[in-house]
Amino acid sequence: MANAEAANLKIVTKNFGVTDSHKLSVYQQRGGGQAFRKALTMQAAALVDEVKKSNLRGRGGAGFPTGMKWSFIPKEAKTVYLVVNADESEPGTCKDRELLAYDPHLLIEGMLIASYALGCKHAYIYIRGEMMREARIVEDAIDEAYAAGLLGKDHFGTNGAFKLDITLHRGAGAYICGEETGLLNSLEGKRGWPRLKPPFPAVRGLFNAPTVVNNVETLMNLPDIVTRGGEWFAGVGMGKSGGTRIVCVSGHVAKPGVYELPMGISTRALIYDVCGGIPGGRALKGVIPGGSSMPPLDASEIDVPIEFDALMTDTRIKDVEIRPGVPFDLGGGRKLKTMAGSGGVVVFDDTTDVVALCARIMEFYAHESCGQCTPCREGSGWLARVCKRVARGEGEPGDIELMANVANGIGGNTICALGDAAAWPMLGFITKFRADFEAKLAQSAKARGTAAPSASRAGAAV
Amino acid sequence: MPPEFSAQSKQRIDRVLSRYPNKQAALLPVLHIAQDEFGHLPDSVIELCAKTCDVSPAHVFGVVTFYTMFHRSRHGRNELMVCTNISCMLRGGYQILHHIEQKLGIKAGQTTPDGAFTLVEEECLAACANAPMMICGQEYFLDLTPQKVDTILDDLRRRWREQQKMAPVGGGGTLHGVGPTPGAKA
Numbered sequence: 001m002a003n004a005e006a007a008n009l010k011i012v013t014k015n016f017g018v019t020d021s022h023k024l025s026v027y028q029q030r031g032g033g034q035a036f037r038k039a040l041t042m043q044a045a046a047l048v049d050e051v052k053k054s055n056l057r058g059r060g061g062a063g064f065p066t067g068m069k070w071s072f073i074p075k076e077a078k079t080v081y082l083v084v085n086a087d088e089s090e091p092g093t094c095k096d097r098e099l100l101a102y103d104p105h106l107l108i109e110g111m112l113i114a115s116y117a118l119g120c121k122h123a124y125i126y127i128r129g130e131m132m133r134e135a136r137i138v139e140d141a142i143d144e145a146y147a148a149g150l151l152g153k154d155h156f157g158t159n160g161a162f163k164l165d166i167t168l169h170r171g172a173g174a175y176i177c178g179e180e181t182g183l184l185n186s187l188e189g190k191r192g193w194p195r196l197k198p199p200f201p202a203v204r205g206l207f208n209a210p211t212v213v214n215n216v217e218t219l220m221n222l223p224d225i226v227t228r229g230g231e232w233f234a235g236v237g238m239g240k241s242g243g244t245r246i247v248c249v250s251g252h253v254a255k256p257g258v259y260e261l262p263m264g265i266s267t268r269a270l271i272y273d274v275c276g277g278i279p280g281g282r283a284l285k286g287v288i289p290g291g292s293s294m295p296p297l298d299a300s301e302i303d304v305p306i307e308f309d310a311l312m313t314d315t316r317i318k319d320v321e322i323r324p325g326v327p328f329d330l331g332g333g334r335k336l337k338t339m340a341g342s343g344g345v346v347v348f349d350d351t352t353d354v355v356a357l358c359a360r361i362m363e364f365y366a367h368e369s370c371g372q373c374t375p376c377r378e379g380s381g382w383l384a385r386v387c388k389r390v391a392r393g394e395g396e397p398g399d400i401e402l403m404a405n406v407a408n409g410i411g412g413n414t415i416c417a418l419g420d421a422a423a424w425p426m427l428g429f430i431t432k433f434r435a436d437f438e439a440k441l442a443q444s445a446k447a448r449g450t451a452a453p454s455a456s457r458a459g460a461a462v
Numbered sequence: 463m464p465p466e467f468s469a470q471s472k473q474r475i476d477r478v479l480s481r482y483p484n485k486q487a488a489l490l491p492v493l494h495i496a497q498d499e500f501g502h503l504p505d506s507v508i509e510l511c512a513k514t515c516d517v518s519p520a521h522v523f524g525v526v527t528f529y530t531m532f533h534r535s536r537h538g539r540n541e542l543m544v545c546t547n548i549s550c551m552l553r554g555g556y557q558i559l560h561h562i563e564q565k566l567g568i569k570a571g572q573t574t575p576d577g578a579f580t581l582v583e584e585e586c587l588a589a590c591a592n593a594p595m596m597i598c599g600q601e602y603f604l605d606l607t608p609q610k611v612d613t614i615l616d617d618l619r620r621r622w623r624e625q626q627k628m629a630p631v632g633g634g635g636t637l638h639g640v641g642p643t644p645g646a647k648a
Contacts, residue, residue: 091547091586129494129531130543130587133600167481172490173530175585189489189515191528207483250549250590257591292548292586344590346549360551364585370528 006236006262011244012220013260015103022137024144027105033150035223039113040157042226047117051222053230055242059095060085060178060215061291061342062417063241063308070212072202073118079209082115082123083187086138086216087171087178089128090291091364092344095246096216098258100127100134103220104141108166110219112150113226115164116157118212122165126183129171142166175368179416180213181205182370193372194416217246238263238307245306245340249275251347252282267302271347282349286432290341292361293421295320295428297338308340320424321431322408323401328427331412336424354436358429359387365422376419379410383426390437393444400437404430465506467514471499475514485516489525493532502533538573538580539625540618543597546583549590554606558594559583561608565615578622579615 015021015030027033039047052067073080084107088096100107111123127135145151145166154161169187171177177186181195184206205211221243225233234242241263247270250256254276261274267287271277278284284299289311297304297317304314311317317337319327327335348357366384371377383406390399403426411423430437467475478491492511493503500507503526505519512519526532544562546555559570562581566574570583589595592604603614 088588089586092549092590093586094588094590097588128588129529130584130597132597133602136600165481170490170494171529172493172532174528186490187487189486189517189525190521191525207487248590250593251552256593288548344549346552346590348552352552357548357551360546360548364547367585 006244006264009236009244009262010260011224012099012103012106012217012246013258015106016098021102022104022141024105024141024148027103032105032109032223035226036109036112036116036150039116039226040155040162042158044117044119044159047113047226050230051117051225054221054225054233055230055237055240056218056221056225056233057241057308058215059217059246059343061090061293061339063340065240066214066218069202069214070114070118072200073210073212074203077119077210079207080118080120081206081209081211082111082118082120083180083183083206083211083213084111084123084125084216084219085178085180085183085213086125086127086131086134087183088131088216088342089175089178090293090342090344091361092248092250092288092291092346093342094248094250095258095343097131097134099216099220099246100131101137104138105145106220106223107138107216108141108145108150110222111166112164113222114212114214114219116155116159116162119159120212121163122167124187124206125166125168126177126187127168127170129173135168135170139168142168174370175364176370176416176418179418182416183213184211191370193370194418196415236262238305239309241308245343247306247343247345249345249347252278252349252352253347254279261306263307264305266305267297267345270306270345271302275347278347278349282351285348285350285352285354287348288344288346288425290339291344292346292364293417293425294341295336295338295424296432298432306340306343306345311338311340313337318431320427322404322427324434328408328411328424336427338428353391354429354433355387355440356391358425358433359384359391361425361429362387362422365418369418369422373414373419375410376414376422379406379419380422382406383410383422387426390440390444393440393447395441395444397441397445399441400430400434465500465510467496467510468499471495485514489515489517489522490529493522493526497532502536504534536573536577538577539622540578540598541580541582543582543584543587544570545585545587545589545593545595547586549586550593550595553593555594557608558596558606558611561611562615565612578619 020026048070056066057063086096115123151166154163174192176182177192179194182192186192201211237243244260245263246260248258286296286298288296301317304310304316320336322328330336362384366380369376369380386399386403389395407423407426410419474495478488482488492514496507496511508522509519512522544559566579568574570581573580594606595604
């Protein structure tokens with residue numbers, strides 16, 4: 001663990017459990033608003049530097065350094081948009097929904113700070129359509145902020161006059177809108193089809209203007225970075241990942257929940273110390289560490305910290321393979337282990353039918369593929385159909401190789417990461433739990449072998 | 463008669479249009495408002511939304527059919543969105559779904575003949591720490607068991623009956639008789 005201070009540190013969940021934490025008056029009583037006032041005394045460039053120094057990384061899935069993302073906005077840009085990605089839909093992830101419900105004003109303050117730093121005058125929150133309750137809470141919080149003069153009115157800071165408007169925009173049910181360019185198209189009143197990059201949103205994003213898309217949790221870290229400094233934030237983290245990490249633990253644990261924890265905690269400590277272990281004293285089979293699009297860990301790999309870089313590079317985690325002994329190539333010879341993703345940790349014990357679990361993941365991506373790219377549109381359907389038939393005990397010889405080939409054909413060959421999101425767990429499940437897939441195929445072969453010959457069945461039908 | 467937005471919806475739409483630099487960007491909010499008012503989005507409402515946002519009906523049709531929350535046919539008053547994705551699946555999400563199917567006598571994707579319930583098998587609804595779960599409107603029902611589901615369904619049906627009593631004679635919707643009826647093929 002990087003820092004003793006990190007053990008019990010709460011940055012984004014500090015107001016959880018406080019009565020009426022979603023109200024502006026409660027937020028302000030607890031010190032909310034001071035960070036934005038401090039930010040107004042700073043130059044925009046100094047704020048961007050502070051965020052760079054903090055090692056804050058995007059909490060939506062990719063873990064991209066936030067300060068660097070901000071610095072891609074062209075200096076001469078007249079109109080800049082900030083868009084909050086609150087389209088949380090990655091299976092196993094339930095943090096943003098709780099953050100929005102408990103502390104919408106922390107998000108608004110984070111947005112004020114980011115907008116001041118970026119020169120944004122109108123920011124949008126893209127909230128998932130199904131989150132009707134949270135949409136109401138956030139809408140009420142925005143109304144409160146307008147009434148209090150925080151939004152829609154001039155603030156005077158070192159950069160001159162600054163005024164921000166915030167609009168809440170509800171999605172309508174499409175996982176792909178969590179992909180940032182799909183989100184932008186959806187926000188423009190179109191189908192949520194991801195865009196080819198480049199140009200990246202920082203150059204040409206919403207309404208063709210330079211745009212920063214940040215996750216809810218990412219922005220909620222900003223007030224503490226401004227108040228306590230980027231160096232402090234980097235110091236409580238681990239390696240090149242600043243701050244704490246929110247994990248959402250679900251599946252076979254005694255105490256599932258949303259926890260704010262030190263970056264350096266291991267998956268083992270998370271399951272057995274924080275979440276009370278596996279019910280009934282059963283044994284661990286595996287863990288999905290960062291939402292269903294990430295390759296799983298098996299029970300021997302859980303001593304690695306949940307930090308972004310550790311999960312990508314630690315040698316205790318096996319490489320994901322396209323067939324035994326041949327690692328999957330992420331491009332340029334880079335190998336795939338797994339990723340911290342969105343912080344959705346799904347734990348499954350040794351009673352789990354892992355092939356059925358994998359099939360359900362494939363069904364999800366097949367359902368959510370937007371249909372633009374052939375490898376993903378067709379391939380995700382193939383993976384779902386073949387994996388389901390293997391799970392049902394109707395698999396055919398060669399099905400494992402077939403699935404691995406299809407997955408390998410999708411990975412890296414699509415406009416956006418949804419193709420990878422289907423391919424990676426498919427290859428990951430086969431790599432880590434190949435024996436389970438083989439056992440299913442052996443079962444189906446046995447069932448076929450003992451079944452009555454088809455000729456006599458045809459005769460009976462006549 | 464082509465449908466028109468009510469005065470209240472028009473007010474909401476004016477407010478929405480003022481928040482975007484062009485009318486097309488307001489399409490999703492306008493479709494939500496339209497569905498709130500008319501219950502679903504038949505061709506006539508799609509044309510109305512196209513006019514409102516200054517885009518072609520074909521564009522609106524493409525958008526409506528892309529998103530799962532926009533309906534082309536009428537749905538029940540209570541839309542039960544039951545999650546069966548992995549976190550819920552590991553803790554009995556499918557048992558919950560099948561229990562509701564049995565209890566309501568319909569399959570996922572169908573509406574009860576009285577229009578009280580539409581059952582939807584949903585993808586992850588971001589409440590994984592409280593699996594299995596479902597949403598109905600703004601209400602979350604968490605850590606479900608079949609017994610809990612029984613109580614919830616009874617309660618929702620009772621509330622629906624009370625609302626029925628308060629509804630104006632002849633039905634409240636301005637789209638009465640437009641579009642397919644519940645249970646009919648779209």
